[in-house]
Amino acid sequence: MIDKESKVRRGDQVVARELTPGEGGVLLHLESAQYFGLNQIGLLIWNALEEEKTAGELVDHVRSQVEDPPAQLESDVLSFLAGAQDRGIVDLA
Amino acid sequence: MTRLPGAVQLGTCFGFAVRSSLPFHYLREGAGDPLDVSVGDEADPEPAEPPVVEWAATPELPYDIRLFDEDGGYRLWISTSGWFRVDPGLSSVTVPADDDVVRREERIWGLPAMLCMLSRGDLPLHAAAVEVGGKAIVLGAPKTFGKTTLAAAFANAGFRLLSEDNTCIRLGETPAVIPGPAMLRVRHDVAAELEIEGATLLGAADDRVHLALDPARRGDCAPVPLAGIVLLRTSDEGTRTELVAPTDAIRDLWPLSFRIPNEAHRTRCFVALTDLVRTVPTRNLYRPLRLADLEATVELVAQSV
Numbered sequence: 001m002i003d004k005e006s007k008v009r010r011g012d013q014v015v016a017r018e019l020t021p022g023e024g025g026v027l028l029h030l031e032s033a034q035y036f037g038l039n040q041i042g043l044l045i046w047n048a049l050e051e052e053k054t055a056g057e058l059v060d061h062v063r064s065q066v067e068d069p070p071a072q073l074e075s076d077v078l079s080f081l082a083g084a085q086d087r088g089i090v091d092l093a
Numbered sequence: 094m095t096r097l098p099g100a101v102q103l104g105t106c107f108g109f110a111v112r113s114s115l116p117f118h119y120l121r122e123g124a125g126d127p128l129d130v131s132v133g134d135e136a137d138p139e140p141a142e143p144p145v146v147e148w149a150a151t152p153e154l155p156y157d158i159r160l161f162d163e164d165g166g167y168r169l170w171i172s173t174s175g176w177f178r179v180d181p182g183l184s185s186v187t188v189p190a191d192d193d194v195v196r197r198e199e200r201i202w203g204l205p206a207m208l209c210m211l212s213r214g215d216l217p218l219h220a221a222a223v224e225v226g227g228k229a230i231v232l233g234a235p236k237t238f239g240k241t242t243l244a245a246a247f248a249n250a251g252f253r254l255l256s257e258d259n260t261c262i263r264l265g266e267t268p269a270v271i272p273g274p275a276m277l278r279v280r281h282d283v284a285a286e287l288e289i290e291g292a293t294l295l296g297a298a299d300d301r302v303h304l305a306l307d308p309a310r311r312g313d314c315a316p317v318p319l320a321g322i323v324l325l326r327t328s329d330e331g332t333r334t335e336l337v338a339p340t341d342a343i344r345d346l347w348p349l350s351f352r353i354p355n356e357a358h359r360t361r362c363f364v365a366l367t368d369l370v371r372t373v374p375t376r377n378l379y380r381p382l383r384l385a386d387l388e389a390t391v392e393l394v395a396q397s398v
Contacts, residue, residue, distance in 0.1 A: 015360050017367040019339045026343050028363040030356040035347050035363075037340035 002081045004056035004074070007093035010049045014089055018043060029088050036089065041066070042080060052093050055081055100129060105314040107206050107261045108213075108271040109184075116194050118295060118305045119202065119274035123313025126184065128209065130201065133178050133187030140168055146354050155299065158204065160353075167208055171200055179205045181212030195295050195303060202274040207259060207351045211358070215271065216262040216365045217351040220322075222255035222270045223247040225395045228320035229270035231260055232394075233349050238325045239382055242283050243394075246387040249290050252395070253312055259351070262319065264365055268373055269316035275306035286384050321374050321398035322346070328379035332390050334397045335377050342375035343367060374398075 002008070011029070018025045025043040027036040038046060041062060048061045059077045063069045070076065084090040100112040104120025109128035111120060140161040148158040150172070157172040166180035174197060175189030186205045191197040207217040220233035221244035234240040241257055248254045256273030263269045277292060284302040292304040324337065324345055337345070343366050352362040376397060380390045 013356075015363055017364065019367065020371055023339050026340055026363075026367060028359065030359050033354070033359055035344055037344065 002055050002078055002085065002092070004054065004059065004078075006055045006081075007052055008049060008055055008058065008081055008085075008090050009052040009093050010046070011088050011091050016046055027089055032088065034087065036087065041076075045077065045080060049090065100131070106202060107210060107273050108215075108263075108314045108316075109206070109209065115188070115197075117198055118195060119198060119276040121272055121275055121311045121313050122308075123315060125314050126213065129183075129185045131185075131187055132190050133176060135176060135189060137168075137176065137178075139170075144170075160204070169204055169208075171204075174200050177201075177205050179208045181209045184209075193298075196298065199274075199276065199278075199303070202276075203259065204351075206261075206273075210261050211351070211353070214264075216264060216362070216369065218260045218262060218346070219258070219349045219351065220260045221257050222260040222273075222317075224253040224255055224317050225320070225398065227317070228398070229255055229317040230320060230394060230398050231262070231270065231322045232325060233322060233346065234325035238327065240325055241277065241279060242287070242384075243325065243387065243390065245277055245279055245283070245287060245289055246391050247395075248277065248292070248306070248310070249287070250388070250391045250395075252391075253310065254306060255317060262365075262369065263316055264368055266372075268319040268369055270319055271316055272312065272314045275311040277304040277306065278302070279304065283384065287387070319373050321376060322369075323376050323378045323394055323398070326377050326379045327382050329381055330379075332378070332380040332386060332393055334379070334393065337375040337377055339367075339370040339375075342370040346370070346375070 013030045015028045024040050025038040044065055045058055059074045100114050103111045103117050105123050105125040106120050108125045110125035111128050113130040140163050144159040144161050146160045150157050159170040161168040169177040174191055178187040188197055210217045220231045221240045222229050222231045232240045244254055244257055255270050257277050261271040263271055278301040289304055291307045291310045295303045295305050346366050350362050352358040
């Protein structure tokens with residue numbers, strides 16, 4: 001269960017590539033060979049995880065970068081992180 | 094480098110200039126990176142280490158394959174042929190003594206050639222490719238989605254066939270296709286309906302008719318700039334194409350790419366695919382799987398890329 005205090009870092013088995021501006025990015029989990037597409041928000045989160053952060057810090061970061069952030073932004077980010085953790089894309093510190 | 098005694102340069106395929114005393118049927122003209130092909134020693138023991146990858150026979154690929162790392166190269170067991178050894182560093186492939194020389198050559202242009210492509214830094218894709226107006230179009234499809242039939246239709250329409258089953262893509266500022274074997278292996282039911290022009294029948298094994306393109310239609314192995322990738326889909330509602338978002342293109346191209354199943358090769362392949370879709374447009378082609386629609390499909394694809 002990820003909450004705002006959870007410390008999150010990139011999975012060490014993941015390769016990321018950014019596509020052309022506006023196209024988001026793509027991730028590959030090297031061990032499972034599973035492939036994941038990221039929209040621009042997902043890419044924003046991934047790029048912010050260059051350094052370990054709490055989920056709350058990630059929510060604040062996304063809010064500061066997005067025009068007219070939706071009311072449910074926090075739950076969206078937490079949901080994204082939970083899915084990413086299930087897939088081994090991010091780990092809890 | 095020491096060359097094989099009695100071997101002569103026979104021609105090119107995938108940008109490799111083949112030197113061999115064995116018969117070949119699918120080579121093109123021109124120059125390329127040297128590749129010596131000779132018969133190996135069948136008495137060599139099976140490698141002690143387990144294979145790095147095994148493929149079980151499928152309806153589309155009706156033979157078992159085991160690939161082993163060995164002494165900086167690869168040993169490859171193909172159940173219907175025997176042992177191959179691939180030494181990209183030595184520019185050498187050894188093949189089993191096989192009475193069916195056409196089948197043996199076709200095997201060479203499969204995995205052994207793809208291992209050599211990887212070593213050269215190229216990207217092997219399970220796809221066909223054709224040349225239209227001096228540019229290459231890659232035709233990708235999982236399993237039997239009619240890519241060979243469509244490639245044959247392009248050939249019949251006067252376009253040059255660059256590869257029929259596996260395509261070698263050279264990455265860089267301008268990605269390009271390196272032409273592969275000048276062969277077509279068309280299903281019997283298709284061959285019965287679609288007269289393939291400018292090709293010589295070599296045999297009718299398994300479920301396919303095996304054809305070699307006539308020399309005048311082959312050309313050489315010079316890289317052909319890649320104009321677009323077309324992913325074949327079926328539809329009962331006419332023929333159309335649509336651009337594919339890069340994230341979706343990578344998802345669909347990933348299963349078509351050949352790679353050794355380790356982290357280094359997966360990373361390299363992933364990086365190569367993302368570089369590819371950044372620079373080359375990918376389109377879905379929806380079309381009915383009917384021979385009567387082939388001509389119009391060829392025209393649409395040729396115009397859309």
